[in-house]
Amino acid sequence: MRIVIAEDDALLRxxxxxxxxxxxxxxxxxxxxxxxxxxxxxEHAPDVAIVDVRMPPTHSDEGIVAAVEARRRxxxxxxxxxxxxxxxxxxxxxxxxxxxxxxxxxxxRVGRVEEFLEALHRVAGGxxxxxxxxxxxxxxxxxxxxxxxxxxxxxxxxxxxxxxxxGNLAIAERLFVSEGAVHKxxxxxxxxxxxxxxxxxxxxxxxxxxxxxxxxxxx
Amino acid sequence: xxxxxxxxxxxxAGRSTLRALGDLLIGVGTAxxxxxxxxWLIAVAVTSLIGIGLPLVPSALRGLHAAADVERARLxxxxxxxxxxxxxxxxxxxxxxxxxxxxxxxxxxRHATLGLLLGALGLQLPAWAVRDGxxxxxxxxxxxxxxxxxxALWTVRDWPGVLTVTLLGLCWAVVTVGLTPAMARLQAGYGxxxxxxxxxxxxxxxxxxxxxxxxxxxxxxxxxxxxxxxxLHDGTxxxxxxxxxxxxxxxxxxxxxxxxxxxxxxxxxxSAELALAELRAVxxxxxxxxxxxxxxxxxxxxxxxxxxxxCRMEVDVPDRCAASVESxxxxxxxEALTNIAKHSGATQATVEVRSGxxxxxxxxxxxxxxxxxxxxxxxxxxxxxxxxxxxxxLTVTSPPGGPTTLEVELPCGL
Numbered sequence: 001m002r003i004v005i006a007e008d009d010a011l012l013r014x015x016x017x018x019x020x021x022x023x024x025x026x027x028x029x030x031x032x033x034x035x036x037x038x039x040x041x042x043e044h045a046p047d048v049a050i051v052d053v054r055m056p057p058t059h060s061d062e063g064i065v066a067a068v069e070a071r072r073r074x075x076x077x078x079x080x081x082x083x084x085x086x087x088x089x090x091x092x093x094x095x096x097x098x099x100x101x102x103x104x105x106x107x108x109r110v111g112r113v114e115e116f117l118e119a120l121h122r123v124a125g126g127x128x129x130x131x132x133x134x135x136x137x138x139x140x141x142x143x144x145x146x147x148x149x150x151x152x153x154x155x156x157x158x159x160x161x162x163x164x165x166x167g168n169l170a171i172a173e174r175l176f177v178s179e180g181a182v183h184k185x186x187x188x189x190x191x192x193x194x195x196x197x198x199x200x201x202x203x204x205x206x207x208x209x210x211x212x213x214x215x216x217x218x219x
Numbered sequence: 220x221x222x223x224x225x226x227x228x229x230x231x232a233g234r235s236t237l238r239a240l241g242d243l244l245i246g247v248g249t250a251x252x253x254x255x256x257x258x259w260l261i262a263v264a265v266t267s268l269i270g271i272g273l274p275l276v277p278s279a280l281r282g283l284h285a286a287a288d289v290e291r292a293r294l295x296x297x298x299x300x301x302x303x304x305x306x307x308x309x310x311x312x313x314x315x316x317x318x319x320x321x322x323x324x325x326x327x328x329r330h331a332t333l334g335l336l337l338g339a340l341g342l343q344l345p346a347w348a349v350r351d352g353x354x355x356x357x358x359x360x361x362x363x364x365x366x367x368x369x370x371a372l373w374t375v376r377d378w379p380g381v382l383t384v385t386l387l388g389l390c391w392a393v394v395t396v397g398l399t400p401a402m403a404r405l406q407a408g409y410g411x412x413x414x415x416x417x418x419x420x421x422x423x424x425x426x427x428x429x430x431x432x433x434x435x436x437x438x439x440x441x442x443x444x445x446x447x448x449x450x451l452h453d454g455t456x457x458x459x460x461x462x463x464x465x466x467x468x469x470x471x472x473x474x475x476x477x478x479x480x481x482x483x484x485x486x487x488x489x490s491a492e493l494a495l496a497e498l499r500a501v502x503x504x505x506x507x508x509x510x511x512x513x514x515x516x517x518x519x520x521x522x523x524x525x526x527x528x529x530c531r532m533e534v535d536v537p538d539r540c541a542a543s544v545e546s547x548x549x550x551x552x553x554e555a556l557t558n559i560a561k562h563s564g565a566t567q568a569t570v571e572v573r574s575g576x577x578x579x580x581x582x583x584x585x586x587x588x589x590x591x592x593x594x595x596x597x598x599x600x601x602x603x604x605x606x607x608x609x610x611x612x613l614t615v616t617s618p619p620g621g622p623t624t625l626e627v628e629l630p631c632g633l
Binding site: 011012016018019023059108113116 | 449452453456457458459460461462463464465466467468470471472479483486490493
């Protein structure tokens with residue numbers, strides 16, 4: 001897996017590269033500005049880009065703009081966006097459209113190396129990684145009369161992990177249950193929420209996020 | 220102990236006398252203006268009776284307003300701000316009925332007579348004190364007929380007479396110290412009473428002005444919050460993230476390569492220390508703790524010590540000001556000293572801070588190359604914004620070749 005890192009903070013950039021290289025991952029280039037990042041994408045043809053949202057010159061959303069441009073230049077490039085804070089609207093808009101090969105994580109998740117690597121591999125493999133904080137905020141925002149109330153606590157856990165982008169096997173491992181049990185929960189969830197079941201995980205994530213965001217809630 | 224106390228009291232009396240004499244001196248200036256305006260007004264009024272003065276009435280009224288404005292500025296500089304009652308009426312009939320104009324007229328009559336007299340006397344007293352006090356040194360140098368004390372009541376012929384004159388000089392000195400502050404207060408008092416806007420005055424102008432500065436304050440506040448958010452997210456938080464990244468890597472390394480893990484832990488620790496340092500810097504940027512601990516003078520002296528360019532700091536601020544004012548003064552000086560070090564090429568900076576009445580005045584000078592441009596990306600815009608947010612004023616004088624002077628005036632807010 002060929003990786004390019006775009007992060008303007010030098011210490012953090014080097015820390016990330018060091019961490020990934022220690023895991024024998026191939027960090028082919030690191031960049032501190034959007035321009036350098038795009039040049040690196042052109043030159044090194046990476047599989048995954050890890051991009052900080054805030055980059056020079058204005059430190060607002062240059063990272064996102066650059067990531068979109070990089071995906072335009074290199075279709076199929078997986079992008080894992082790292083952010084200092086959760087911008088809810090931005091996250092759901094980015095992911096609900098088409099979540100294939102996209103990730104949105106809080107920066108500090110990188111420290112939980114195993115989970116971070118799992119998310120990185122998932123995104124690189126065309127899957128999705130949504131930060132638990134984004135999902136938690138979506139749950140917290142849902143209205144009291146929502147159908148979510150019909151879900152059992154365990155089903156809610158499964159739904160949250162689905163929203164994060166985890167596949168059935170990964171969900172089973174997280175919840176210490178069998179894959180079959182997860183499968184059953186998921187069928188029940190889709191039933192209760194009136195959603196068409198979908199086994200492709202990236203489409204599933206998009207659908208779940210749209211649902212949680214309130215845009216596909218039955219009126 | 221006693222000697223120190225006496226010295227302190229003497230110092231205080233000396234300062235308040237000097238200040239009073241300064242007030243009386245400038246008061247004489249405005250009294251002469253008032254006299255001029257009044258004379259012109261009377262002349263125009265008298266000639267108006269036979270018709271020929273009528274076209275000159277507006278100019279006479281303008282003269283009166285101008286003299287009153289100069290006095291308002293003087294009083295505002297020396298104490299609480301005296302507000303302008305707003306634009307006076309143009310037509311003379313309306314002007315005669317305008318309470319503010321009538322009060323200005325009353326002030327002019329008083330200031331041109333009583334004010335002038337007080338000022339002249341106030342300046343005469345110390346002159347006599349000096350003349351009579353030093354009489355013994357030079358009385359023999361002048362012709363016999365001219366050997367009189369300041370108030371020429373008698374002619375001195377012998378040493379006992381000289382002693383009397385010396386004692387008289389001492390008396391004048393005592394009277395000067397004892398009376399001039401009261402005289403200065405008297406000379407300013409009726410001006411404060413008569414030139415301030417009366418209860419009938421429409422203060423909408425002032426309200427509009429305050430609304431504008433309040434908006435500026437909110438803007439400055441928002442910019443400030445944005446700056447803090449930036450430094451927390453892009454600085455401190457990044458350091459902490461780097462710390463967790465390094466810790467995570469170290470944990471993975473622990474079994475594989477303990478020596479490498481140790482190196483990572485070392486880096487994680489210094490990253491955490493960096494985070495702490497940045498957090499301190501951010502907190503200090505919000506409100507410098509040194510202000511609360513040491514007061515404005517102590518905090519500013521700290522800045523002078525830390526300044527890259529040698530800095531002479533003179534702080535004479537006996538009372539505390541509002542916290543926002545003190546922290547603005549602190550930031551202005553800090554920013555100005557940084558600017559001087561970065562851009563001016565100066566070898567010496569001087570900062571003077573004084574408080575008079577309800578105002579805090581700062582004067583920051585350097586001997587650098589000058590040519591400071593407010594639009595040139597120097598910190599001047601930020602400085603101006605902070606000052607105007609508090610309804611203060613900034614004057615920048617920076618001719619090419621230098622020197623550069625920043626003059627700042629802030630209302631104390633208490």
